[in-house]
Structures are given as C-alpha cells and as structure tokens.
Amino acid sequence: MPTPSRLRVAALTAIALLLACALAGCADSQDEDLSAQKLSWKDCPAPSPAEGGGDAPSPLPGGEEWQCATLKAPLDWAKPKGDTIGIALIRARTSGPANRRIGSLVFNFGGPGGSGVSTLPAFGSDYAKLRTRYDLVSFDPRGVGRSAPVECLNDLQLDVYFEQDGTPDDSAERAKLLDNTKEFNAACEENSQKVLPHVRTTDAARDMDLMRQVLGDDKLHYFGISYGTELGGVYAHLFPKHVGRAVFDGVVDPTQNSEQGSLGQARGFQLALDNFAEDCTSQPTDCPVGDTAQDVKDRIAKLLADLDRKPIPGIGQRVLTQTAATNGIAQALYSKDFWEYLTEGLEQAYDGDGRVLMVLSDSMNGRSENGEYSNITAANISINCADDKPRYTTAAVERRLPEFRAASPLFGDFLAWSLLTCTDWAVAGAADHPDVSAAGSAPILVVGNTGDPATPYEGARKMVEALGRGVGVELTYKGQGHGAYDSKNKCVQDAVNGYLLTGKVPAAGTVCS
Template sequence: MARLVRWTALTAAAALLTVGCGGGSSGDDKDDASPSSGRPSAAPSGVPDALASQSLDWGRCKGTAESPAPDGDWQCATLKAPLNWSEPDGETIDLALIRARATGDERIGSLLFNFGGPGGSGVSMMPSYADSVSSLHQRYDLVSWDPRGVAASEGVRCRADEAIENAESVDSTPDTAAEERAYLKDAADFGQGCEKAAGRLMAHVSTTDTARDMDLMRHVLGDEKMHYFGISYGTELGGVYAHLFPKHVGRVILDAVVDPGADTMGHAENQARGFQRALEDYLRSTGKDPKQGSQEIAALLERLDANPLPTSSPGRKLTQTLALTGIVLPLYSKDGWPTLTSALAAAEEGDGSELLALADGYNERDPSGRYGTTTHSQRVISCLDDKQRPTLEETKRLLPRFEKVSPVFGAFLGWDTAGWCHEWPVAGQRETPQVSASGSAPILVVGNTGDPATPYEGARRMADELGKDVGVVLTWKGEGHGAYGSGSECVDSTVDAYLLEGTVPKDGKVCS
C-alpha cells in the first residue's frame, strides 16, 4: 500500500478531477519578464550570476490529453536551478511554474503555494485552488510549481500502469513468511524502477534541495521576502525554508502541519492515531459507538484479506489493501463521510465497487487504467529525506503498538515502515527535518483538531521548534485535512488579516 500521503484535502476530494497544465509556455501570448516588487530582492548566496539574473518567459500554459490547460489568466514559465546545490555552477534542472497576477492595485508580491505530498503538482493544483484564495488574489500573484522530481519538473515514474495494477495483489499486511518475502520483493523492485527512471536526479530531490529552489524562485520573481502558503507536507518544506533562510521569511502560513519531531516510525504512528481519530468522529456522526464501529470495519478488512470482493470493474476485485485505501479517501474531508457510509454498506452486502472507486480516486487511477505518479515522486523524495530504514524484525516487534493505536489502520501503517524504503538505492539524509528559524518574522501555524493525516499535535511541535516569537499557533476545532477554506470564518479571516495586513494573532488563538 502506498504510504498515506501527507497531501491536501482538496487533492483527495478532487481525486481525478483536478485541472492542470504542462510546465513551460506555449511560446505565444508572451508576457514580460518576472514582475518586480518595486525593490531589489535579496540574492541567494552562492548562486551563479547566470541563474540569479535569469528572466522568466511567461506565456500561455501548455495542456496535455490527460491535463488540459487551465481556463483564465494563467501563465506558465520554466525556472532553471542547479541539479546539485553543492555544485551550483554545474548541470541544471528545469522547474515548471504557474502564476496568475494579482487582480487589485495594491499588490504585495508573489504568494508561493505548495499543496503537499511530497509529490503533488502545484502546476496542476493551483488553478483548482484559486477560488479558495480569491481574497488573497487581489493583492498577491498566485504562484506554484512542480518541485524537482514531480510532474513537469522531470517527474519520476517508477513503474508502468500494468505493473502497478498487478501489485494490487501483494498483501500489505503479510500473514506468512511467503507473503513477507513477496511484500519486500515488491518494495525493492519499486526502488529499482525509481533508480532506473530518475537516474542522476535520484540523489537531488530532497526537501532541502527544494527549499533552496524556492529561494532562487523568490529572487527571480523579484520578491525581497518569501510569502508562502504551505499545506500538509508543504508545512515541512516551509519549516526547512525558514531554517535555511530566516532573514528572507515574509508572511508564511503553515496549514495541516507535519510534526517536525517525528521520524519514520513516529510519522506512521501519528497517522495511525490521526486516521483512527477521524474514523471515530465519523462513526459518532452516524450514531455508532466508535469502538464497535471500528471493530466492524476491522472485521470487514480481515475477511477481505482471505476473500476479496467482486466489483463492477471487469477483472478487478476489492482487496484488503484497496478497501483500506477507499476508507481513507473520504476521511480527508467531512463532505466525504456520506460517501463512506454508502461504500461500507455496499461492501457489507458483498459489493466492493464503491470502495474500489474511492481507492482508484486516491491512487489517481482513471477509468482507462492509467495511474498518476504522485506516490512515485513522494517515495523518491521521502526516501532521500528519511535516514531510517526499519527492518522486518523491528517492524514486527512494533506492530502490536500500532494495532493498539488503531485497530483499522495500525497494521497497514506499521508494515509500511518496513516496505516503503526497503533496499532503497540512495541513502537517506536525516532523522528529522531542521526547522528552527531564529531571526525569522512570525510564522502562522494552523492546526485542526480533527485532521486525519497530520494530527493536531504537530502544530504545537512545529511552532515550538521554529522558536520563540516565530511560531504562532492558530487552532481550529474542526474536521478534515487542513483548516483554511474549510468553512471557518474565524480561521479564514485570521489568515487573511495576517497575509493581507500583516496582523499577527495572539499565539494560541482558538476558532471553534
């Protein structure tokens, strides 16, 4: 099973319906070079003049058959960055950018968005998200990009569609020695496919690499300070940026916060706790006892382990892993709860079609059998970031702890720690990210008490590690992955006041 992606609620809910565009421009409808903020921007240290002085050739976005060009005043361009930031004068990589200029007269600058993953395409996502940030668009250029190794920025595809579908039969919670061997072999094969696909890029897609790309981007866009909106994994990226470039931090929002103090095992346990908490909130909303409801779902998954359900999709059955993935998707947003009720009821009646459709949405599988590559890029990035490589024995020893945290999700997330980076071709770089940012301007850290993928506790940890007078926590007592634009006027107005007027709320403000 793919690791439960630290991804945005909008991505999960939209599934296959997001609208995007290819990187670069079409060559016509050209615009002038990067807009200037009217003041000199601080040049990134050690960047060659040829890269620091480049101009972005903004033009109409390209589209593809799978991802049509977006409607509206969207423009695309390509930024050149060093492939290896340790050798900035060497080979370069092309990064795809997208923007829509500020609609009002009192422009502040660029507002850079990262929607999470890692592995999510900002070029595809930004147009879909624009309506949610229309109030910010008046004073900011809305800007996003495909980070290195993602989509139009030399995106990595580790496995062909047919092989991805065949791997659905691999048991993600092995019960026998033979199933354990098959599980680990599949993981190792995936890593070999990534190495073959990524080549020289494999060792240069870390979060630190991308944070350095961001500072070059800030400079080339003409902004003295980095104004940034990071969601889910984007919060980790924002924290790393602030650590590296504290004096360049402008107005930064971190929403749906990844716990920077958690290692590989810690993240898995956090997600088991977060998804179990969200599932119990869902069960309460249906009038069920959370403990009993969880036991019923766990029993369903146990039956599917031995006897997958038939579906309306020719030749495909609902396996235990696919069922769990289908349960995960609607927990990302409270709006998905009725869909989960229907899908679980159908599965109890012997029809796995609805849960399979939800799993396909999460896995970016379209009706023709083509799969997206978000989880491919995610794995390449996170396995370069994370140094931990839990062994089979270590994982099996901790499984009871995971299962105690969550009878539904614990076993899957526990086993995932052994398989995710098993026999990975490149060594990981660190145990946990460095996010301390002494000297930075205040950063607004937004936590949601019902967040399944990035549990609320991570927000306070992020604020504490950013440092005194830097991390400012805003709490929303709500459901779903992410708080801004999720229905809380209190959250939205607080974030807007910070980004538009520079008004920093009191640390610990609560929106209910």
C-alpha cells in the same frame, strides 16, 4: 559477441548519460547566474500524465488565463554551475490594483509528490481574496509532475503493485511484500537514477529561494499545507531572513522520525474514523453502516478481514483487496466532505460491490479513470526516502506491531508495514527528522486542526516550538479533516487572510471552532 572497443564503450557511456539526463529533465551545464533568468509565461497546457492528466485549467473569473513557465534550477545544488533541471510553475496574476500588490504568494499543497501546477487551479477560487494583493503561484517540486519527474513502474505494473497485500499475516506474505518493495525501488533507480539523489526537501527549499529571486520578491510569502509545512519550515531554517508572510496549515510534526510519524498517523486516522462513526450514528436518521459507533468500526474490521481472504469485484477487471479498501477508507477520512462517500462505499462493499471504495483508493494513488497514474507515488517515496535516514527490516516492523495496533486496530498494521518502503533504496536518507529552527525569521502562522487524521494536531505545537521563540504563532481549529483553511471556517479564514493581506498577526493561542 566481440568485445567493444574502448571508443565504442565511451560512446555508449555518453549516450547512456544523455538519455538519463533527458529522462530526468536535465539540461547542459551553464555559466549564467540563474537568479537573473527571465521567465517566459504562457497559457498553460493540459496537465501531463505525471501531473494527473485532464484538461487545461479553466480561465479565471473575468476571463484571464492561468499562466505557466519553467524555472531553470541546478540539478545538484552542491554544483550550481553544473547540469540544470526545469521546475514547472503556474500563476494567476493579482486581481487588484498594481499599487496594492504585495508580491507573489507561493503555495505547496503537500504530498510530498503533489503537483502544484495541477492543484492550484482546482482550488484557485478558494484563494480569491488573497489574489486581490498577490500573484498566486505554485509549482511542481523537483521529482514531481513536469519537474524532472521520478519514474518507477508503468501503469499496468502499478495496477498490480497496488493490489499487493500490505498487511502480511505470515512469513510467505512478508517475503512477498518485501520482494515487491525491492522491485519497485529497483525500478526507480533504473529509470531515474540521475535525479534520485537530488529530490530532498532541502533541494526543494533552495529551488523556492531561487524562485523568490526570479519572481522579483525580496521576501518569500508562502502558504504551505501538509508536507508543505515541512518544506516551509526547512526553507525558514535555511533562509530565515528571506521569510515574508508565511502560513503553515495541516502541520507536520518536525521532531518525529518516520516511525513516529507513521505511529502518529495511525492515531490520527483512528481518531477520524471514531469521529465518522460517532457522527453517522448520532444523526436523526439511522446510520446505514452500523447501529452504534462501535458497531460501525466492528463491521469495517470484518469487511477488511473478509477482503483479506477473498477480494470483491471493483472497477473493470480489478478487484477490491483489503489494502485497497483500507486505502480508500483513509482517503475518505481526509475531509468531512467525503464522509458521505465513505458511507456509500461501505454500504456497497457489504453487498459485494467494491467500486466506490476503489474510486477513493485510486484517488489516493493518483490513478485516473483512463488507467494512467500520476507520478505522486514515485515522487512521494523518492522524496521521503531521500529525506528520512531510518531503514527498517521485517523483524523490526514485527516488534513494533503491538504499539501500532494499540494506536489503531484498523490502520495500525497497514501503517507499520509501510515502514518497509525505503528498504534497499538507492540513496541514503539525510536525517532522522528535518531541522526547522528559524531564529531571525518573520512570524509564521501555524494552524493546527484537532481532528486532523494525516497531520495530528499535536504537530502544530511541536512546529511552533521547533521554529523557535518569537517565530511560530499557533492557531487552533476545532474541526475535522486535513487542514483548516479549506474547511471554509470563517474564523480561520479571517485570521489567515488578515495576516497575509495586512500583516496583522493573530494572538498566539487563538482558537476557532
């Protein structure tokens, strides 16, 4: 083929950049002050496939519609006058009188990678009391949902990706896992290279401060759950004087690197499994999945070993693999409300039917009934790999396997091998762990759950210490599941509501059960 002229090369380069920017949700560079922009609030459309799909949010009590808007933010905060991206927002206007309104209460529900635009309406009724004095606001963080979403594999490719063996037993399986990881990461770079360097938690925190200004608030009032506590801590570090009333629930340990965090999760999910097994076998009726707590765990271990050798039928043409079953069990341990589904799923799987466990696994992976995936996995990996500096090899994981297996016979291998996720990632990780020191910040209520599988209870105390003297105020909930406020525990909700609605800080060390 003839060599293109320099003019043609320049044109092709320009077209490639425009396409890359369009895929990333970018706009042209700008000169206006973004903090002075006016949001155009409109009735919300149905969630996009990247947000999880489904119907438009139902009207609020009283018939008021949820409203959505797009915030314009710099693609690169180091170049605030450069290209911009859109940050998708959702809100429910306060239900109380205007003279009682405090401001906006911004939610982040975690992940990283979860869509706040689709999640807030699903749980909006849980925050009805808070809505009496706040506009409830959430958003899709950059890289997520409608906010310059990271794109990696397509739906059919993701079906194959999630069937891979995540706990390799020999060198061939280890090589295959590493190859699959590299292929996924290469697809992210190919499809989203312009946005990948700009999805760090520090970028999202700066977006939130811009959001605060555009919403017209002097202070950011904030409710962070799970990863949302890390995002809130980073915000408090960057903008301590801008922190209003803030609550962290289901608290990430900010002192841990990615390996320590995964090891902590292994212990947390094992504790939750122990609690599930004890609960099932302590009921007046027989536990259908084991005679004793140990028997429950032994039977689950045997199921997973059997699935490693031979998957069983799942949904449609898909089969339930060992990895999918482990994923489904972990999903059910996020909430005590899901334990009945875990029992049902295990009963079915013992009879050769993997449908319930696969539904749970699909939920974890963001797969809808019609086979479409949200971009939660792509966004989760992209944000974590941009944040976390360590990179691991198969040899390094093998050396750490004994410690992970000691932490959890069931989940240890699965979480240890997940350390390979950022292998050959296109962007260097920012740090070993986030900096959340926030001298000068207003008090932040930090709520830890003793039975939390995903963010173990110890993380709450570490967050309080890292925030600094006089900032973090710890509250303990002796319960099960991920987070505390949505457990409906009256003691927890009274403490959180009291702080957010009246400014009354609970006594440090308060315990709810």
